[in-house]
Amino acid sequence: MIIRRSFVSLFSALIVFSALFLFSDSARSASFEEEATLFVEEMADKAIKKLTDKTAPQDERIERFRTYLNTHFDVESIGEWILGRYWNKATEMEQKEYLNLFEDLIVVSYVDRFASYAGEPLHILKSHAQDEKHVTVFSEIHQKDGKPAVRVNWKVEREDDLIQIIDVVVEGISLRKTLRSDFRSIIRSRHRSISGLLDALREKTAKLRKQTPN
Amino acid sequence: MLNRLLKMFPGTGFKSQFLMLALTSLVLVGCATAPDRNDAEAVSEYQEINDPAEPTMRAVFAFNQALDKGILKPVASAYRDVAPEKFRTGAHNFLNNLRTPVIFFNDILQGDFERAIATLVRFLINTTAGIFGFNDTAGDLDLEFHDEDFGQTLAVWNMPEGPYLMLPVFGPSNPRDAIGRVVDFFIDPLNIWAKNADEEWTIPTRTALEAIDFRALHYETIEDLEKSSLDFYAAVRSLYRQRRIDEINNGKVDPSTSVPSIGEFMDDDPAPSENEEISQAN
Numbered sequence: 315m316i317i318r319r320s321f322v323s324l325f326s327a328l329i330v331f332s333a334l335f336l337f338s339d340s341a342r343s344a345s346f347e348e349e350a351t352l353f354v355e356e357m358a359d360k361a362i363k364k365l366t367d368k369t370a371p372q373d374e375r376i377e378r379f380r381t382y383l384n385t386h387f388d389v390e391s392i393g394e395w396i397l398g399r400y401w402n403k404a405t406e407m408e409q410k411e412y413l414n415l416f417e418d419l420i421v422v423s424y425v426d427r428f429a430s431y432a433g434e435p436l437h438i439l440k441s442h443a444q445d446e447k448h449v450t451v452f453s454e455i456h457q458k459d460g461k462p463a464v465r466v467n468w469k470v471e472r473e474d475d476l477i478q479i480i481d482v483v484v485e486g487i488s489l490r491k492t493l494r495s496d497f498r499s500i501i502r503s504r505h506r507s508i509s510g511l512l513d514a515l516r517e518k519t520a521k522l523r524k525q526t527p528n
Numbered sequence: 529m530l531n532r533l534l535k536m537f538p539g540t541g542f543k544s545q546f547l548m549l550a551l552t553s554l555v556l557v558g559c560a561t562a563p564d565r566n567d568a569e570a571v572s573e574y575q576e577i578n579d580p581a582e583p584t585m586r587a588v589f590a591f592n593q594a595l596d597k598g599i600l601k602p603v604a605s606a607y608r609d610v611a612p613e614k615f616r617t618g619a620h621n622f623l624n625n626l627r628t629p630v631i632f633f634n635d636i637l638q639g640d641f642e643r644a645i646a647t648l649v650r651f652l653i654n655t656t657a658g659i660f661g662f663n664d665t666a667g668d669l670d671l672e673f674h675d676e677d678f679g680q681t682l683a684v685w686n687m688p689e690g691p692y693l694m695l696p697v698f699g700p701s702n703p704r705d706a707i708g709r710v711v712d713f714f715i716d717p718l719n720i721w722a723k724n725a726d727e728e729w730t731i732p733t734r735t736a737l738e739a740i741d742f743r744a745l746h747y748e749t750i751e752d753l754e755k756s757s758l759d760f761y762a763a764v765r766s767l768y769r770q771r772r773i774d775e776i777n778n779g780k781v782d783p784s785t786s787v788p789s790i791g792e793f794m795d796d797d798p799a800p801s802e803n804e805e806i807s808q809a810n
Binding site: 427450462465485491498499522 | 569573617667672673752755756757758759761762763765766767770771773774775777779781
């Protein structure tokens, strides 16, 4: 009898324990969903405040955008993901140079584009946690003159306590998927070498830098 | 998105013969070098890129780009300079409204009766209150425009997309979307009317207007992509496929598959399996 009672109490304790565990787990991802939403909202807000000033000289705008980009986006992991299997084939030196050039490319090609989008209001629709580390924040950017709203999804990742964006998907088009396709095609066409990609990146960023108005 | 660019010349008579000829010659000319069979990674990459006639497709792409630079882009640019934004929005709405029957048929063929009704109601409101479709009155009432085409219907019916194709004049495509384009052309009541009423000039005119509207609407996006991509051809290929998947799924994503972990997908341009498309569609 006693044995049986203690068995029952042990069993119920287990249930309570696992329920607590489950609850805390779902509460945790729910709070991450909220955190990610706040993060995206704050990012959009900062963009309006810090990046829309087009009167500043080019170098200053570029540096401002670089800081902004590195605060909100995990440039390194995006760059690594884009290379995929080629990442491990690159030497440490090549990896380092690639990441620098990749950041440069993003900075010079988006410095003015991002600023022009940033002026439009961003409406968060919902957020959804895939797992403990990944949340997608669904938003819409409303355009002027009754043009249809643009769907933008932000893929947010948490690593340790750092929250950063790892992809932007505009109307179904993922930024990093498109870049992956682009970069890897260059690698393939240049004898599957990373140095070929580095050359192409160098040329491209130099050219874009010249084209950016002062 | 890009597919609309390609509706320049509908496939009738001489033009469709030209198209067939062009398609045949495409198949006969260069193919991408098949990878070493012993290199498993290279083989899977080759399959995932799914562009077996890449060298030829690149040549066609260069031809299309020349056509764009020579004709479409200058026209679209002039249109943006001359016509005020309000007019351009009105013209865009008008062209969308003309597409209604094709959208409606494809809504039905996909078994999406809710969207079919929305399409029908939009047509009734916009053609009357919206003055022949120039005003998107239904859109203002939160009954928003959606597009459909037979290429999407075939995808919903589980037909595989096939290898990537770059069609002359029409641009990025695949066998499924190319078939869809032809079927849409024949089921469009406006085209049937044009033939019966001997008003065939309306067909290429409408297609040309659609091309100009599309090019003007996405002017900056296209310029930006070309400017910032290292390999514009590969960027367009990826963009076209991603956009088509989004259109097939009517803009809905399955959240459980939407964040792959870093390095999880070693592929390039994954042509998603039909199962994936369907699970995303549902």
